[in-house]
Amino acid sequence: MADAAASRQPRGRGNLTEGPIAKTLLAFALPTLASSILQSLNGTVNAIWVGRLLGEGALAATSNANMVMFLLTAFVFGFGMASTILIGQAWGRGDVDGARRVFGTASGAFAVVTVIIAIAGYYLAPAILHLLGTPGDAAPLALAYLRVIFLALPALLLLTLLMMALRGSGDSLTPLWFMIIAVVLDSGLNPFFIRGIGPIPRMGIAGSAMSTLVGNYVSLIGLFIYIYAKDLPLRLRGRELGYLLPDPAILKTLVVKGLPMGIQMIVISMSALALVGMVNREGVETAAAFGVAMQLWTYVQMPAMALGAAVSAMVSQNIGAGKWERVGQVTRVGIVQSLLITGGLLVLLTLADRTVLSLFMGPDSPALPIARHIHLLASWNFLLFGVMMVLFATVRANGAVWAPLIILAVGLVPVRFGYILATYGWLGADAIWTSFPVTSLINLTLAGAYYLNGSWKKARMTVTERPDTDECTEEALATREPGGALNPAG
Incomplete structure (x- = not known):
């Protein structure tokens, strides 16, 4: 009975339906703003590493590959926003179980979709770059970079989805901490993987993508551990793990609205x-x-x-x-x-x-x-x-x-x-x-x-x-x- 009651009552943390609006709104927005700034700075720092260590040709190659990633991320943004809204409405009703159902469907469905995209993208990368009209000199570099980025895609997109879902439950601080982890690792490991420092092999331009892969997988795994260690409301246990099997009605709403x-x-x-x-x-x-x-x-x-x-x-x-x-x-x-x-x-x-x-x-x-x-x-x-x-x-x-x-x-x-x-x-x-x-x-x-x-x-x-x-x-x-x-x- 106690567990059932808990599933219908959101905790005080993350409740955006009470209290002073101006203070609550600003306090919620500031961590999101910090996350956006970090993402932009991460891209800038990575571009500096590639440009300085590998030259303009490598920089052009990453630009072409990043266009592909932007298009894929754009669609995930839409589905993430849809899940954020559904989770937020369930949270406002006090329906924690409903929020977990949305979270489970979104996570389960996109875990499968992102893996399929990653595998397909790895093998179709040459055709994708040809379609984009990537200059011949930059094509081999872009291919090496893009293939590793596709392997990083499941972590990158799932991490984005989880962060947006947490914001739907009123928690904008947790996503910020794990964004910091991803950005620090991504930016900091670039020279190690590019140049091959210490035991790390020299990977050239693929090393820049590898730092993105490591940063996002570490952050994703860390976020999962944190969600369960802190028993955050969106965690799934026991029978709730069945929510990872997508609910057709919820999935349809996420697609239609996203x-x-x-x-x-x-x-x-x-x-x-x-x-x-x-x-x-x-x-x-x-x-x-x-x-x-x-x-x-x-x-x-x-x-x-x-x-x-x-x-x-x-x-x-x-x-x-x-x-x-x-x-x-x-x-x-x-x-x-x-x-x-x-x-x-x-x-x-x-x-x-x-x-x-x-x-x-x-x-x-x-x-x-x-x-x-x-x-x-x-x-x-x-x-x-x-x-x-x-x-x-x-x-x-x-x-x-x-x-x-x-x-x-x-x-x-x-x-x-x-x-x-x-x-x-x-x-x-x-x-x-x-x-x-x-x-x-x-x-x-x-x-x-x-x-x-x-x-x-x-x-x-x-x-x-x-x-x-x-x-x-x-x-x-x-x-x-x-x-x-x-x-x-x-």
């Missing part, structure tokens, strides 16, 4: 790649300046994305608890915090733009004035982007996943490129930079209208109810849109 969130990442990426192609036509200095601006924007957008993740977890729990009055309050607080944090960061970066941008290029670089100009015209769009992220996080937490995809696709494809083509004749390259705030303004207007309309409240993120008329309409409309940034920069 797919559009994964496609969203692809839409953002394709839009950014097309934009880079347009920028490259402006010359080497402009392309370099835009590349530096993109590096800066990677960090500028992080507070908004972390707050969006926090809002999603908090709203999903409150929806599960039936506390709709707190849903609106969480959204408003999230918007205010996003504006304040992102706005403060933008003011600081603008006041010190020469100093900050000089970190990426010399102070006498001819690209520096161009980068400062791009920053002044485009960077403030992240204020609008942050508000949009909070609104999208709120509606997705109730299962409305297609409308955000449609809104983003409209803004990032026809609106952005239509605006650039229409204004390029008299604005020149400034048409590209001003397309960022224009796109964000259109996206925010559409997102705000959808949120205020309230139809998203009729959507459902459950495994027991049939979709209602509004949700079916939403999904039908989504099929009319094409299914987009290397950094999701708005």
Whole structure:
């Protein structure tokens, strides 16, 4: 009886349905923000190791291989978000057993899927690189790197899924600690595996991928041990281990709701790649300046994305608890915090733009004035982007996943490129930079209208109810849109 009662009552830790909203939301978002910063720094440090130890050809090879990983991770992001929301709603209802069922289905299904992808990817790697048009000189290096990365894929994707599931139960600190472990091992072991220091064999470019493999497998195993050692609520014991056999209803919900969130990442990426192609036509200095601006924007957008993740977890729990009055309050607080944090960061970066941008290029670089100009015209769009992220996080937490995809696709494809083509004749390259705030303004207007309309409240993120008329309409409309940034920069 005691165990049964415990399965229906979430512990105080991770309960996002009570207490002061502003303090709770910020405390939840900060570890998520730290995790995002660590991931970005990890990629930067690894690129430095490869570039300095192996040269530009190896760096180009890793870039081609990482494009493949980004596409795969994008889909897992969608399914991870779906499981996060389902777990959060079950948690808010006090249904710990329901949260464990979702966790079991997500973990069991994707453990099998990631292993299949890893094996297939290992053998299909040459064909994949050929499809990407990898330059001949970089192809052998890219192949050696990509094959090891595919072997690391099960740990990398499962670790991401587990971390997102823990956030759904209101725990954002545990994922941070194990992200630190993965990043420290990945970045720290790079020179050892590349150069072959001590008993470690010299592996060249494959050594960089091997450090990723070791870091993520160690972190994944450590996270499993920690979950059971600390008896965290999502652990599975006894009969609950049967939850690892995917429940068809739960799995269907994860796929149906997760797919559009994964496609969203692809839409953002394709839009950014097309934009880079347009920028490259402006010359080497402009392309370099835009590349530096993109590096800066990677960090500028992080507070908004972390707050969006926090809002999603908090709203999903409150929806599960039936506390709709707190849903609106969480959204408003999230918007205010996003504006304040992102706005403060933008003011600081603008006041010190020469100093900050000089970190990426010399102070006498001819690209520096161009980068400062791009920053002044485009960077403030992240204020609008942050508000949009909070609104999208709120509606997705109730299962409305297609409308955000449609809104983003409209803004990032026809609106952005239509605006650039229409204004390029008299604005020149400034048409590209001003397309960022224009796109964000259109996206925010559409997102705000959808949120205020309230139809998203009729959507459902459950495994027991049939979709209602509004949700079916939403999904039908989504099929009319094409299914987009290397950094999701708005």
